[in-house]
Amino acid sequence: MRRWPVACAAAAGVLVVLPFLLPHPDVPDFAAILAPPSAAHPLGTDQLGRDVAARMVAGARLTLGLSVAAVLLTGLFGVAVGLLAGASKGPFGAVLVRTADLLAALPTVLFGLLAAVVLGPGVPALLVAVCAVGWTPFARQAHLLTVRETGREYVEGVVALGATRARVLAVHVSRNIAPPLVAHACLRFASTLLTVSGLSFLGLGVQPPTAEWGAMVAEGREYLFAAPHVVLVPSVAVVLTAAAATVLGRRLSGGGG
Amino acid sequence: MGRRLPGVVLAAVAVAALAAGCAGAGSAGGADPDGEITVGLQFPPRAAYAFEADDGARLQSLGVAETLTTVDDQARPAPGLATSWEQTADPRTWRFVLRPGVTFHDGTPLTPDAVVTALGYVAGVTAPPRAIRDIGFSVAADGADAVLITTAAPDPIMPMRMSSGNLGILAPTAYSGGGQPQVLRTGTGPYVLDTVNGTDSAVLLRNDAYWGPKAGAARVTVRYLPDPQTRALGLQSGDLQFAEGLPGAAVEQVRSAGADVAEYPAARTVELLMSQSTLFGDVRLRQAVTAAIDRPTLAAQVLAGAAAPASELFGAAVPWGATTPPPGADLARAKALLAEAGHGPDRPLTARLWTFPNRPEMPVLATAIGSMLEQAGIRVELTVGDYAAQEPDLLAGRFDLFLNSRSYLSDYADAASTLTSDYTCGGSYNLEHYCSPAYDALIQRLAETSDTAQRQALFAEAARLLTTDAVGVMVVHPRNTAGSRGVTGFVPDPLGVRPILPSLTRSAT
């Protein structure tokens, strides 16, 4: 299990260092359009002669950055809601959880479409869409865990010793439900990544010419036959990252409890 | 060698597929007049085939509805449902003689009253089509075989206006229900519109009672497929026999799958607008931008031949268009002009460049143009965003550079309305705020010129004047593509105002 943080740190380090070694991701080179991989361009060039490797790295920073930001935002909010709902006994908590249940059943794409209509396609609309429902799985998970945790004997013991309810929640319960929530966050990161790149693929998120994996797939689809690497590189990047996050999440939830 | 490799592999797989007996129909062989074809078209009927909508010419291009006139290859008016026309003694009125023996798909005959009903309807909607808007249009029957069309002021181009697909004539029953005309089985064209499936598809059947050459297929299934890659793959997999608007990079692949791909010019220009209200009031700066942009490279390399480099507003799609290619970039001249206007390395010109993503080539072109301008020392901030959000600022001239894609023929083969709205001092879409008395005087002469050849000469002169004044950079003229596989007889229509489907015939297999 200790290897995962190291691997993540290494990946982040690579993303920071690589841009200094690769050409600029947005500068075209009309003499090398759709060139196959070579020493100068390790993953080839795209329809404007831009370096695909550089764009993949630039896209990684945007795609992953947006996904991480969305997971953090929705995670904090969702867990807070879940804790609150789990701790409160009245109908208030029930309504909160039911609202989360219902919103969770709505497709994120619906919010993507609505946000694109109201705000116009772009990064703000993308974030709104991802966050609108993204908090609900966290809330449901945190609620379940909180209910289970507050039912345990030690909680009654702590309360008997004179601790306030809020303190119990903040200190004891949070500490015990944190590990499964971190595992959950990894799984959410994978699905958020797919949503971010999916909305950008549809033109509802990150706009060209900014490098983003989904947008790169959309731009490159035309060249599927002429230069398959233009589509393959961002596709593989999306799939591998999502798979890695899923595996990590499952390991954490399986072995880390 | 490495570059070729994927192609070789794909070819090998294709050969294997053929050997496995999965071959599609070849394009050789004779024609099968009773064949059925499936075509993939680019733009769905957004407004349920309404004539006054932006895409109101859809019924005409399908070969379902027809207009009083059409145009010939020289973009001159030609007989359609009317066989002849003349300006009457009162120059505000034109008389159109109707073609005898024409019947609508519902069996009723084409009469002057039917024409009055049809044109009266479209002239009376809330926002009538551009071809007849704001000209005091009225129509009346004249005897048993003619109609009189009258306008508030003498109109030199009424026969041309009547070729607009927005002015299709349907049977009187189509209009009897009130509201939107009923488009099923009410046209006169070589195809009968039999079924409409929203924006997804439509079914056309051959009109065996057509007055002209009969349509090439017994039945056509029209699929509206807005995604270009889907159209290309459909042609390759054999699901479609004809598709328009193929992505540039897919042409080669579609050809190797056994399809014929026709490439022909479109009456459209991608123009880099330079607002004269903000940065670009100085003609030297506009000339510097023009000199910095390498248009041949943009067309040949960046768009991979999917466009022709533009030297003027009008291109090869129209008889009066310029066909000489523009010069490449002249960075020395661009830098000299910038220096002359007071900009240099220590005081660089900084411009915002806007465009929109609805046409996929626009962000690509904008990126490339931005990098070319940077080469000349102009700093560019590129923004790709929703057109609707930008429009108020654009109309007010509050922008520096805007990459736009615009059709220069508005609904019929005459450029007067684009030249007026986009470039005259009072033009309603004059985004650049260009204002030249000499240009306006030239456009004024169009109002009294009815001879098509003379008008075309004036259009060309107006375009040259715009080039001299460096009004915008005419970047490229996109090319249209159309792929046929298993059908023959496609006739390209660069003007985009004539039907495309009736000539297609299934090859016999």
Place this chain on the structure above:
Amino acid sequence: MLLRRLLPLPLLLVVASVVAFALPRLVGGDTDSVVRAVLRARVASATPDPQVEAAVAAQFGLDGPVVGQYLRWLGAVLRGDLGLGYVTRTPVAAQLGDALAVSGLLAGCALLLAAATGIPAGVYAARRPGGLLDRVLSAVGIAGVSVPEFVLAPWLVLVAAVWLGVLPALGWGGPQHLVLPALTLAAYPAALAAQLVRAETIDVLARDHVRLARAKGLSEGRVLWRHAARLGCVSVTALSGMFVAGLLGGSVVVEVVFGIPGAGRLMYDAVLARDLPVVQAGTLVIVAVAVVAGIVVEVVALLADPVARDREAAR
């Protein structure tokens, strides 16, 4: 009580209706700019004309005070009249109905496919946790949740339609048109179902009554599959509840890539064309579907799970 769990559902519908109604105003600001947006959606070069604008405002119910507009709009919606599209000019209810029928068929096929592959895969994997089959299935499952539709769909088309030529690449009509899109849509729910079923099966196999049944001589296969049948029923409803709204309105990528006239593509085209009544109606319908699915899942879960039923009754 069940009632209390169901109470928030109609509230969500009311909220959705207000959001849907407010959409043109969120986009366009005041009523005047909404009217101009309507005109621009219909005719590109419309020049401002007060008379035309007044006529359009009346035609689309955009005149009078806002609260009155909302009530009139809501009344019409409740009567099943979703208005006319700004751009398409045809009744939205009919457009949406046709599109939902298409998406519904597709969603049903995708869910069936997901259940038919995911549940047996989960049961098989659970027979020997950590075994070769479990590991292989787990890898496939991770691929299933990691490969996005926009990657999977083009490659399926490439392989099945272009290279092998056995299935159509696009379109809608016959059963052959269902295969590739349903496969694409089923990947994610199938992987999820397999994962859930695997965990539950391992759980069940460890329970006392199963051990007892085995001791009584019932074959392991019988035990497994009897359990699987019951579990399958519950998971399929749960899956449907989770995915049906998403599949009905959210399979935009698949419907765009395969050229399928479903509700997702209708909404997507309407967003691009700014045909707001279609977006409004689509939003309402998708929320309503999610709400109904929520109720159904709730009830089925109660009926299928005796423990939960007793707990509810005791409250």
